[in-house]
Amino acid sequence: MSEETTMMDRRTLLKMMGAAGASATVLSACGSPSSGTGQQLSSTTGLTGAEFGQSVDLATSGPGGNKNWQPGDALKFLPAERIPTSGPAADRLASLPGERLLGFYRTMQASRVWESTMKDLFLAGDDGLYGAFHAYIGEEAIAAGVMGALRDDDYIASTHRGHGHLIAKGGDLNRMSAEIFFKANGYNKGYGGSMHITDMSKGILGMNGIVGASYYMAAGAGLRAKVRGTDQVAVAFFGDGASASPYYFSAVRSAVNENIPVIFVLENNLQYMGVPVARHSPTKFVADYTKGLQIPHHIVDGNDVTAVFDAASAAVDRARAGQGPTVIEGITYRWYDHAGFSGARIGEDGAMRIPYRTDEEVLGWISRDPITRYRTWLLDKGLVTEADIDAVVARVRDEVDASVEFARNGSEPDAEAGVSHTFAESDAVRTQFYNRKGIAT
């Protein structure tokens, strides 16, 4: 990272990464399922095509298996500037009514604006916010595409980077904001905070502070659906880092073995904390790990909501039909640091000067913003009008602002509530005090 580049105007750099510069600077591109330009990379041929009614489609050498990965190499995996306007994925999404198309937009926009607003509040410091915050910004197309293929009564198990999942599954922004403020009117009444916000009434089995905790949660929920004879499906979200957990292989293997209606959705943002996926995964794609299990594996452009929706729809159809699990890997990128907002600024996108990556790669990926790409796609295809989108944007802004006020007006939890909710029916003993009731006066 040269000093010259860091000084360069962000707009100029972004422009360079866009239409004019992308094809020249980007070494290869990651295709979407419908692009048709990708070269098959699956290690087991025969796992693609009509057999699963869905192409497994890939166009890059894959980020994994490269011990020589250097900061900046994430630029090699930039998708094309625009998402395809024709092909099966485009057709599938375009066949939905305009209201639903705007719903996808609203989901991504709400996630983006809500998290960006929280980021700005953390950085401003006026609200005294504290605690871990793992921003999903940049990865919104995966949550929107997957949840768009689910029903309200389906289950999801989320991660520490799961605000976007919650919003896409119908989470209430007011109660989310209040939880970030650790207020009593938050989703978790102040017990959980960012990493644990959840709404069990919407089939969300929790965000989770433990890497790799989602596989069994979702697989178990899928078993319950089988036991009860419903056609519900369950989705486990996880990151490239979590794929290293032995739980991953264990859950996928047993889900195949027991034919469980579960979908494993890998959000490969190319980095776990400060370690690039290339250095910790020996295979081109993380999804390659389980290809020997003979189930569909869709490796898609994770910043293309049409591609994610397409893959997720195929996986959901398959699971509902009693045909078992699917693995989906979306290649995407985290705009911010692993946790918190070092290198970030109020009102600006992305965290800069993070030691394990370059500003160019961050800006390159920002230039492949899934929301902007979807907006362009919608307008190019004439599916909605600019006014329609503007109305969604304005409504989201109002909803997010209102949620911040809701949080600010909420009350602090009662300190003594700290001994509640560990068991269903009794409080824990106040063992922090000599006389168990409190400090003697």
Place this chain on the structure above:
Amino acid sequence: MAEQALRIRKSYGYAQLEAVAWEMRNDPDMVYYYEYQVPISALPTGEILDLANEFGPDRTSGSGWPIDEQWIVGAAIGAATAGSKAIARLPSMAQIYAVEYVFNQAGKIRAMTGGQANMPFVLWIDGSSRGRGSAGQHTDVGAEAIYANLPGLKVVCPSNSYDAKGLLHTAIRDPDPVVYMDYPEVRSGQQPDVPDDPYEITLGQAAIRQEGTDLTIVAWAPATVDVRRALPEIANAGISAEFIDPRSLKPLDVETLARSVEKTGRLLVVDHGHYTNGFGSHVIAEVAQAVPGARYAKIAFPDVPGPGSGTMMEWLRPDAPKIVDAAKQLVRAQSA
């Protein structure tokens, strides 16, 4: 001035890596594996310890191994069983993944093989804290009680940089598995000077941090931080408190603890771990058997997952005001 300069010279983390580096330089078979805690630290003078670079990929985890704690611990225990001194370093919330292999292999192989196998293995846990904002899985303190309950394991809990380095040397050289609990709360604040040369702190040797005659307070990292905050006010209340930090929990220096309680007649244990079966219960059980007739009390974090809200968390912590209150009531109760 010179003393001040010396004090800020070496960070807690540097002191620890200094111990590891010395041992690795003197034993080419020794290995050190970790997840993302890349072992690099620098002195203000510019001197850098970079263990991954110095010892290479097979003896270290380089720039970080995958998030697979079973692998990190398993590989280290495998190397140790075959004869290498080995360290596995894990973050707090993930340590439980390691328990199976530690439980079934590290602590048992020597006995199961009739004494054939050595297990020069150190499980280094980057502990958590009772801090606000993380909630549940990232707030657990007190896992030393779990490890101490397992046969074949030794457990240490350093509470300052001097002990941290000395106990690490001792743990690495010990032919048996040692769990090294490294809690973040003890890293800040004023630290003792740390010698550059290697030194050991004998396991099972408690440190008397303050002498007194009315009351014995026992706490180990990180409760030592709260006890230190409470001591001035306890003194202001006219109570002469003796403060003992066991440093090594297993083996435990029961003799030093018992001698103190024989003198004071009262023992207050402060435990940041959960109450039920926390290590403090064992401290009281041991001392009570040695000193019948004394008065005993324990305050500990309740049996609840740590909440995210700072308001709730602060109330739940057995912190300085609660320690002062407990000290006063314990002394008052006996005199009444």
